[in-house]
Amino acid sequence: MFVDHSQHSKEAPRDDLSAVAALDEPTRRRLYEHVARSTGPVGRDDAAQALGLTRQTAAFHLDRLADEGLLDVVYERRSGRTGPGAGRPAKLYRRSEREVGVSVPARQYEMAGQLLAEAVEESDSTGEPVRAVLYRKAAALGERLGGEAPAGVVDMLERYGFEPRREGETVVLGNCPFHVLARKHVETVCGMNLHLLSGALATSGDTAFRAQLAPGPGRCCVVLEPASS
Incomplete structure:
Protein backbone atom coordinates (compact mmCIF):
# COMPACT_ATOMS: atom_id res chain seq x y z
CA MET A 1 0.00 0.00 0.00
CA PHE A 2 1.25 3.48 -0.87
CA VAL A 3 0.20 6.42 1.31
CA ASP A 4 0.04 9.80 -0.44
CA HIS A 5 0.81 12.50 2.14
CA SER A 6 1.53 15.21 -0.42
CA GLN A 7 -1.99 16.57 -0.53
CA HIS A 8 -2.07 17.57 3.09
CA SER A 9 1.53 17.79 4.30
CA LYS A 10 3.01 20.16 1.71
CA GLU A 11 0.31 21.94 -0.24
CA ALA A 12 -2.75 21.93 1.96
CA PRO A 13 -3.50 24.66 4.50
CA ARG A 14 -2.81 23.67 8.08
CA ASP A 15 -5.30 26.09 9.57
CA ASP A 16 -7.65 24.30 11.98
CA LEU A 17 -10.40 26.81 11.32
CA SER A 18 -10.31 25.99 7.61
CA ALA A 19 -10.55 22.27 8.39
CA VAL A 20 -13.51 22.77 10.70
CA ALA A 21 -15.20 24.96 8.09
CA ALA A 22 -14.79 22.17 5.55
CA LEU A 23 -16.84 19.87 7.78
CA ASP A 24 -19.66 22.41 7.98
CA GLU A 25 -20.87 21.28 4.54
CA PRO A 26 -23.42 18.47 5.25
CA THR A 27 -22.39 16.08 2.46
CA ARG A 28 -18.73 16.47 3.30
CA ARG A 29 -19.43 15.85 6.98
CA ARG A 30 -21.35 12.65 6.13
CA LEU A 31 -18.48 11.43 3.96
CA TYR A 32 -15.94 12.13 6.68
CA GLU A 33 -18.02 10.25 9.26
CA HIS A 34 -18.49 7.34 6.82
CA VAL A 35 -14.74 7.03 6.25
CA ALA A 36 -14.00 7.43 9.97
CA ARG A 37 -16.38 4.58 10.86
CA SER A 38 -15.01 2.23 8.22
CA THR A 39 -12.61 -0.51 9.25
CA GLY A 40 -10.43 -0.01 6.17
CA PRO A 41 -9.73 2.55 3.42
CA VAL A 42 -12.79 3.62 1.43
CA GLY A 43 -12.99 4.10 -2.33
CA ARG A 44 -14.96 6.74 -4.19
CA ASP A 45 -17.44 4.25 -5.62
CA ASP A 46 -18.08 2.63 -2.25
CA ALA A 47 -18.60 5.99 -0.55
CA ALA A 48 -20.91 7.21 -3.29
CA GLN A 49 -23.04 4.08 -3.11
CA ALA A 50 -23.21 4.08 0.69
CA LEU A 51 -24.39 7.70 0.85
CA GLY A 52 -26.50 7.79 -2.31
CA LEU A 53 -24.23 10.24 -4.13
CA THR A 54 -22.84 10.41 -7.62
CA ARG A 55 -19.23 9.31 -7.95
CA GLN A 56 -18.23 12.79 -9.06
CA THR A 57 -19.78 14.40 -5.98
CA ALA A 58 -18.17 11.88 -3.64
CA ALA A 59 -14.77 12.34 -5.29
CA PHE A 60 -14.98 16.14 -5.04
CA HIS A 61 -15.75 16.15 -1.33
CA LEU A 62 -13.32 13.36 -0.45
CA ASP A 63 -10.51 15.24 -2.17
CA ARG A 64 -11.44 18.42 -0.32
CA LEU A 65 -11.21 16.55 2.97
CA ALA A 66 -7.81 15.22 1.93
CA ASP A 67 -6.67 18.73 0.99
CA GLU A 68 -7.54 19.87 4.52
CA GLY A 69 -5.52 17.03 6.02
CA LEU A 70 -8.59 15.34 7.49
CA LEU A 71 -8.22 12.25 5.31
CA ASP A 72 -5.16 10.37 4.07
CA VAL A 73 -5.05 9.17 0.47
CA VAL A 74 -3.78 5.63 -0.08
CA TYR A 75 -3.45 3.51 -3.20
CA GLU A 76 -3.97 -0.24 -3.28
CA ARG A 77 -5.32 -2.92 -5.60
CA ARG A 78 -8.69 -4.04 -4.32
CA SER A 79 -8.45 -7.39 -6.15
CA GLY A 80 -5.42 -8.42 -4.12
CA ARG A 81 -3.57 -9.32 -7.33
CA THR A 82 -0.08 -8.06 -8.06
CA GLY A 83 2.20 -7.86 -11.05
CA PRO A 84 1.40 -7.29 -14.75
CA GLY A 85 -2.29 -7.37 -15.53
CA ALA A 86 -3.34 -6.66 -11.98
CA GLY A 87 -4.65 -3.22 -12.95
CA ARG A 88 -3.97 0.21 -11.53
CA PRO A 89 -4.20 0.72 -7.76
CA ALA A 90 -7.43 2.37 -6.64
CA LYS A 91 -7.44 5.73 -4.90
CA LEU A 92 -8.76 5.21 -1.38
CA TYR A 93 -9.31 7.36 1.69
CA ARG A 94 -8.92 6.82 5.40
CA ARG A 95 -9.11 9.10 8.41
CA SER A 96 -5.84 10.89 9.05
CA GLU A 97 -4.10 11.17 12.40
CA ARG A 98 -4.49 14.94 12.36
CA GLU A 99 -6.36 16.35 15.36
CA VAL A 100 -8.32 19.53 14.81
CA GLY A 101 -9.38 21.95 17.51
CA VAL A 102 -10.55 25.53 17.32
CA SER A 103 -10.69 27.88 20.28
CA VAL A 104 -11.58 31.55 20.40
CA PRO A 105 -9.50 33.18 21.74
CA ALA A 106 -6.55 30.96 20.85
CA ARG A 107 -5.37 28.45 23.45
CA GLN A 108 -2.26 26.24 23.56
Whole structure:
Protein backbone atom coordinates (compact mmCIF):
# COMPACT_ATOMS: atom_id res chain seq x y z
CA MET A 1 0.00 0.00 0.00
CA PHE A 2 1.25 3.48 -0.87
CA VAL A 3 0.20 6.42 1.31
CA ASP A 4 0.04 9.80 -0.44
CA HIS A 5 0.81 12.50 2.14
CA SER A 6 1.53 15.21 -0.42
CA GLN A 7 -1.99 16.57 -0.53
CA HIS A 8 -2.07 17.57 3.09
CA SER A 9 1.53 17.79 4.30
CA LYS A 10 3.01 20.16 1.71
CA GLU A 11 0.31 21.94 -0.24
CA ALA A 12 -2.75 21.93 1.96
CA PRO A 13 -3.50 24.66 4.50
CA ARG A 14 -2.81 23.67 8.08
CA ASP A 15 -5.30 26.09 9.57
CA ASP A 16 -7.65 24.30 11.98
CA LEU A 17 -10.40 26.81 11.32
CA SER A 18 -10.31 25.99 7.61
CA ALA A 19 -10.55 22.27 8.39
CA VAL A 20 -13.51 22.77 10.70
CA ALA A 21 -15.20 24.96 8.09
CA ALA A 22 -14.79 22.17 5.55
CA LEU A 23 -16.84 19.87 7.78
CA ASP A 24 -19.66 22.41 7.98
CA GLU A 25 -20.87 21.28 4.54
CA PRO A 26 -23.42 18.47 5.25
CA THR A 27 -22.39 16.08 2.46
CA ARG A 28 -18.73 16.47 3.30
CA ARG A 29 -19.43 15.85 6.98
CA ARG A 30 -21.35 12.65 6.13
CA LEU A 31 -18.48 11.43 3.96
CA TYR A 32 -15.94 12.13 6.68
CA GLU A 33 -18.02 10.25 9.26
CA HIS A 34 -18.49 7.34 6.82
CA VAL A 35 -14.74 7.03 6.25
CA ALA A 36 -14.00 7.43 9.97
CA ARG A 37 -16.38 4.58 10.86
CA SER A 38 -15.01 2.23 8.22
CA THR A 39 -12.61 -0.51 9.25
CA GLY A 40 -10.43 -0.01 6.17
CA PRO A 41 -9.73 2.55 3.42
CA VAL A 42 -12.79 3.62 1.43
CA GLY A 43 -12.99 4.10 -2.33
CA ARG A 44 -14.96 6.74 -4.19
CA ASP A 45 -17.44 4.25 -5.62
CA ASP A 46 -18.08 2.63 -2.25
CA ALA A 47 -18.60 5.99 -0.55
CA ALA A 48 -20.91 7.21 -3.29
CA GLN A 49 -23.04 4.08 -3.11
CA ALA A 50 -23.21 4.08 0.69
CA LEU A 51 -24.39 7.70 0.85
CA GLY A 52 -26.50 7.79 -2.31
CA LEU A 53 -24.23 10.24 -4.13
CA THR A 54 -22.84 10.41 -7.62
CA ARG A 55 -19.23 9.31 -7.95
CA GLN A 56 -18.23 12.79 -9.06
CA THR A 57 -19.78 14.40 -5.98
CA ALA A 58 -18.17 11.88 -3.64
CA ALA A 59 -14.77 12.34 -5.29
CA PHE A 60 -14.98 16.14 -5.04
CA HIS A 61 -15.75 16.15 -1.33
CA LEU A 62 -13.32 13.36 -0.45
CA ASP A 63 -10.51 15.24 -2.17
CA ARG A 64 -11.44 18.42 -0.32
CA LEU A 65 -11.21 16.55 2.97
CA ALA A 66 -7.81 15.22 1.93
CA ASP A 67 -6.67 18.73 0.99
CA GLU A 68 -7.54 19.87 4.52
CA GLY A 69 -5.52 17.03 6.02
CA LEU A 70 -8.59 15.34 7.49
CA LEU A 71 -8.22 12.25 5.31
CA ASP A 72 -5.16 10.37 4.07
CA VAL A 73 -5.05 9.17 0.47
CA VAL A 74 -3.78 5.63 -0.08
CA TYR A 75 -3.45 3.51 -3.20
CA GLU A 76 -3.97 -0.24 -3.28
CA ARG A 77 -5.32 -2.92 -5.60
CA ARG A 78 -8.69 -4.04 -4.32
CA SER A 79 -8.45 -7.39 -6.15
CA GLY A 80 -5.42 -8.42 -4.12
CA ARG A 81 -3.57 -9.32 -7.33
CA THR A 82 -0.08 -8.06 -8.06
CA GLY A 83 2.20 -7.86 -11.05
CA PRO A 84 1.40 -7.29 -14.75
CA GLY A 85 -2.29 -7.37 -15.53
CA ALA A 86 -3.34 -6.66 -11.98
CA GLY A 87 -4.65 -3.22 -12.95
CA ARG A 88 -3.97 0.21 -11.53
CA PRO A 89 -4.20 0.72 -7.76
CA ALA A 90 -7.43 2.37 -6.64
CA LYS A 91 -7.44 5.73 -4.90
CA LEU A 92 -8.76 5.21 -1.38
CA TYR A 93 -9.31 7.36 1.69
CA ARG A 94 -8.92 6.82 5.40
CA ARG A 95 -9.11 9.10 8.41
CA SER A 96 -5.84 10.89 9.05
CA GLU A 97 -4.10 11.17 12.40
CA ARG A 98 -4.49 14.94 12.36
CA GLU A 99 -6.36 16.35 15.36
CA VAL A 100 -8.32 19.53 14.81
CA GLY A 101 -9.38 21.95 17.51
CA VAL A 102 -10.55 25.53 17.32
CA SER A 103 -10.69 27.88 20.28
CA VAL A 104 -11.58 31.55 20.40
CA PRO A 105 -9.50 33.18 21.74
CA ALA A 106 -6.55 30.96 20.85
CA ARG A 107 -5.37 28.45 23.45
CA GLN A 108 -2.26 26.24 23.56
CA TYR A 109 -3.19 23.68 26.20
CA GLU A 110 -1.57 20.86 24.23
CA MET A 111 1.75 22.69 24.36
CA ALA A 112 1.43 23.19 28.12
CA GLY A 113 0.39 19.57 28.65
CA GLN A 114 3.37 18.30 26.69
CA LEU A 115 5.80 20.43 28.68
CA LEU A 116 4.25 19.43 32.01
CA ALA A 117 4.24 15.72 31.14
CA GLU A 118 7.89 15.81 30.04
CA ALA A 119 8.85 17.66 33.20
CA VAL A 120 7.12 15.13 35.47
CA GLU A 121 8.73 12.17 33.69
CA GLU A 122 12.24 13.65 33.76
CA SER A 123 11.87 14.72 37.38
CA ASP A 124 10.77 11.22 38.33
CA SER A 125 13.83 9.67 36.68
CA THR A 126 16.45 12.23 37.76
CA GLY A 127 15.18 13.64 41.04
CA GLU A 128 15.44 17.21 39.79
CA PRO A 129 12.52 19.36 41.03
CA VAL A 130 9.60 19.30 38.60
CA ARG A 131 9.31 23.07 38.34
CA ALA A 132 13.01 23.44 37.53
CA VAL A 133 12.70 20.87 34.74
CA LEU A 134 9.53 22.53 33.45
CA TYR A 135 11.16 25.95 33.22
CA ARG A 136 14.23 24.53 31.48
CA LYS A 137 12.12 22.66 28.95
CA ALA A 138 9.91 25.71 28.37
CA ALA A 139 13.02 27.79 27.67
CA ALA A 140 14.32 25.14 25.24
CA LEU A 141 10.99 25.06 23.41
CA GLY A 142 10.95 28.85 23.25
CA GLU A 143 14.46 28.82 21.78
CA ARG A 144 13.31 26.44 19.07
CA LEU A 145 10.21 28.46 18.26
CA GLY A 146 12.16 31.72 18.27
CA GLY A 147 14.74 30.25 15.92
CA GLU A 148 11.97 29.21 13.53
CA ALA A 149 10.48 32.74 13.40
CA PRO A 150 12.35 34.58 10.61
CA ALA A 151 10.14 37.66 11.03
CA GLY A 152 11.01 37.99 14.72
CA VAL A 153 9.49 37.12 18.05
CA VAL A 154 6.38 39.28 17.56
CA ASP A 155 5.50 37.18 14.51
CA MET A 156 5.87 34.04 16.62
CA LEU A 157 3.63 35.53 19.31
CA GLU A 158 0.94 36.26 16.74
CA ARG A 159 1.10 32.72 15.35
CA TYR A 160 0.64 31.18 18.79
CA GLY A 161 -2.25 33.41 19.80
CA PHE A 162 -0.62 35.80 22.27
CA GLU A 163 -2.15 38.81 20.48
CA PRO A 164 0.85 41.17 20.89
CA ARG A 165 0.20 44.91 20.80
CA ARG A 166 2.30 47.99 21.46
CA GLU A 167 1.67 50.15 24.50
CA GLY A 168 4.35 52.80 24.29
CA GLU A 169 7.68 51.00 24.18
CA THR A 170 6.26 47.84 25.75
CA VAL A 171 4.76 44.87 23.90
CA VAL A 172 1.69 43.72 25.83
CA LEU A 173 0.23 40.28 25.15
CA GLY A 174 -3.54 40.63 24.98
CA ASN A 175 -4.26 36.90 25.26
CA CYS A 176 -2.84 34.13 27.43
CA PRO A 177 -2.86 30.84 25.50
CA PHE A 178 -2.73 29.02 28.86
CA HIS A 179 -5.55 31.04 30.42
CA VAL A 180 -7.46 28.43 32.47
CA LEU A 181 -4.26 26.78 33.72
CA ALA A 182 -2.73 30.13 34.60
CA ARG A 183 -5.75 31.13 36.69
CA LYS A 184 -5.55 27.97 38.79
CA HIS A 185 -1.77 27.51 38.91
CA VAL A 186 -0.40 31.04 38.65
CA GLU A 187 3.21 30.59 39.76
CA THR A 188 3.84 27.41 37.79
CA VAL A 189 2.19 28.39 34.51
CA CYS A 190 3.27 32.03 34.47
CA GLY A 191 6.82 30.93 35.23
CA MET A 192 6.64 28.44 32.38
CA ASN A 193 5.37 31.18 30.08
CA LEU A 194 8.13 33.56 31.15
CA HIS A 195 10.84 31.01 30.38
CA LEU A 196 9.16 30.11 27.08
CA LEU A 197 9.17 33.72 25.88
CA SER A 198 12.65 34.40 27.25
CA GLY A 199 13.90 31.44 25.25
CA ALA A 200 12.15 32.70 22.12
CA LEU A 201 13.76 36.12 22.50
CA ALA A 202 17.19 34.52 22.93
CA THR A 203 17.14 32.88 19.49
CA SER A 204 14.86 35.17 17.46
CA GLY A 205 17.58 37.75 16.96
CA ASP A 206 15.32 40.35 18.54
CA THR A 207 17.53 42.02 21.15
CA ALA A 208 15.27 45.03 21.68
CA PHE A 209 13.13 43.32 24.32
CA ARG A 210 13.29 41.19 27.42
CA ALA A 211 10.43 39.17 28.91
CA GLN A 212 9.13 40.32 32.28
CA LEU A 213 6.42 39.11 34.62
CA ALA A 214 3.83 41.88 34.89
CA PRO A 215 0.38 40.40 35.59
CA GLY A 216 -2.58 42.58 34.72
CA PRO A 217 -6.32 42.17 34.16
CA GLY A 218 -7.44 40.91 30.78
CA ARG A 219 -4.02 39.99 29.39
CA CYS A 220 -1.06 37.63 29.63
CA CYS A 221 1.11 37.76 32.75
CA VAL A 222 4.25 38.36 30.65
CA VAL A 223 5.13 41.55 28.79
CA LEU A 224 8.09 42.43 26.60
CA GLU A 225 9.90 45.41 28.01
CA PRO A 226 12.63 47.37 26.22
CA ALA A 227 15.92 45.63 26.92
CA SER A 228 17.57 48.95 27.73
CA SER A 229 15.12 49.81 30.53
